[in-house]
Amino acid sequence: MSLTSDIIRGHTETIILAQLLDGDSYGYNISKAIKSKSEGAYEPKEATLYTAFRRLEQNGLIRSYWGDEDTGARRRYYSVTEEGRRLFDENKNEWLRVRSIIDKLIEK
Amino acid sequence: MSLTSDIIRGHTETIILAQLLDGDSYGYNISKAIKSKSEGAYEPKEATLYTAFRRLEQNGLIRSYWGDEDTGARRRYYSVTEEGRRLFDENKNEWLRVRSIIDKLIEK
DNA sequence: AAAAAATACCTTGACAGCCGAGGTATATCG
DNA sequence: CGATATACCTCGGCTGTCAAGGTATTTTTT
Numbered sequence: 001m002s003l004t005s006d007i008i009r010g011h012t013e014t015i016i017l018a019q020l021l022d023g024d025s026y027g028y029n030i031s032k033a034i035k036s037k038s039e040g041a042y043e044p045k046e047a048t049l050y051t052a053f054r055r056l057e058q059n060g061l062i063r064s065y066w067g068d069e070d071t072g073a074r075r076r077y078y079s080v081t082e083e084g085r086r087l088f089d090e091n092k093n094e095w096l097r098v099r100s101i102i103d104k105l106i107e108k
Numbered sequence: 109m110s111l112t113s114d115i116i117r118g119h120t121e122t123i124i125l126a127q128l129l130d131g132d133s134y135g136y137n138i139s140k141a142i143k144s145k146s147e148g149a150y151e152p153k154e155a156t157l158y159t160a161f162r163r164l165e166q167n168g169l170i171r172s173y174w175g176d177e178d179t180g181a182r183r184r185y186y187s188v189t190e191e192g193r194r195l196f197d198e199n200k201n202e203w204l205r206v207r208s209i210i211d212k213l214i215e216k
Numbered sequence: 217a218a219a220a221a222a223t224a225c226c227t228t229g230a231c232a233g234c235c236g237a238g239g240t241a242t243a244t245c246g
Numbered sequence: 247c248g249a250t251a252t253a254c255c256t257c258g259g260c261t262g263t264c265a266a267g268g269t270a271t272t273t274t275t276t
Contacts, residue, residue: 003199005234006118006262007206010111011214012233018214028253038209045235050255052233073242073253091111092214098115099207101146106119106126106200113263114233120262136224153264158226160262181224181271 004042012044012052013061014091017084020062026075027053053078061087112150120152120160121169122199125192128170134183135161161186169195 019030027049035043044052056062061084067075080088127138127145135157143151152160164170169192175183188196 003118003202004206007202008210009117009233009262010114011210015210015213018216021216026253027255034213037213039212041205041209042213046254047235047237047256048233051235055233071243075253088214088216092216094111094115095210095214097149098112101149102116102119102123102203104147105123105142105145105150106196106203108126108129108200117233117262134224135226154225155227155265156263159264163262183224 008042011095012048013056014088014095015044016049016052016056017061017080017088017091020078020080021085021088024077024079026067026077028075030078056084060084116150119203120156121164122196122203123152124157124160124164125169125188125196125199128186128188129193129196132185132187134175134185136183138186164192168192 015034016030019025019033022033025033027046031043031046031049053062053064057064057078060081062078062080064076064078067077069075123142124138127133127141133141135154139151139154139157161170161172165172165186168189170186170188172184172186175185177183
């Protein structure tokens with residue numbers, strides 16, 4: 001596993017929640033949005049993305065529904081729940097906290 | 109596993125290397141130094157620490173030797189190799205890169 | 217002096233997130 | 247018609263973290 005994998009690890013859910021706070025979206029689109037926002041630097045692997053969706057939904061942080069496209073492949077849309085919003089806020093604060101800790105520990 | 113565990117994951121080696129760049133040290137002391145530098149916010153679990161030492165040594169990033177205390181419990185000291193210094197620099201740059209990516213992805 | 221806490225080391229097995237590899241299906245473009 | 251893009255999904259392996267357990271010595275507290 002590459003270094004980046006382990007460093008990004010644990011942020012996947014927060015990153016997904018952040019995207020969904022901009023409005024409901026579906027897997028493929030979320031993936032591309034993340035790639036775009038990170039200027040190509042990061043695009044979650046499909047397996048990672050879909051297992052994260054499962055986890056999030058099972059824990060009541062997002063909800064899903066099928067889109068009603070009459071053309072193209074079917075899309076499963078996701079929306080953030082109230083609980084999901086709360087978790088995002090928590091996780092964001094946690095990130096800011098941990099970020100400063102790591103900064104302290106590896107500054108040199 | 110707590111959120112923090114997954115977020116700190118992948119930084120353990122870099123943090124250890126950073127401590128050793130201040131001078132040779134041993135497990136227990138490194139652990140306390142990390143706790144102190146992070147103002148009590150983080151102290152690696154022993155199992156995590158010692159498995160990290162194994163990994164680092166097996167990969168030639170640190171070297172170890174027994175201290176010659178004639179009192180107190182025996183101590184295994186570690187020192188950073190040239191390769192270890194290089195890895196630390198790489199990892200630090202990687203951290204700065206990933207940090208800004210995550211910031212972009214979860215800012216709101 | 218006995219008990220407790222601190223110092224100092226170590227191993228084993230479980231757990232959980234990430235991802236490579238594989239799969240299905242439709243639409244578009246050359 | 248074949249390739250690429252869109253869009254979904256699962257399974258199994260890998261790896262870092264940690265709870266729980268262990269040994270041994272020294273210092274502090276009762």
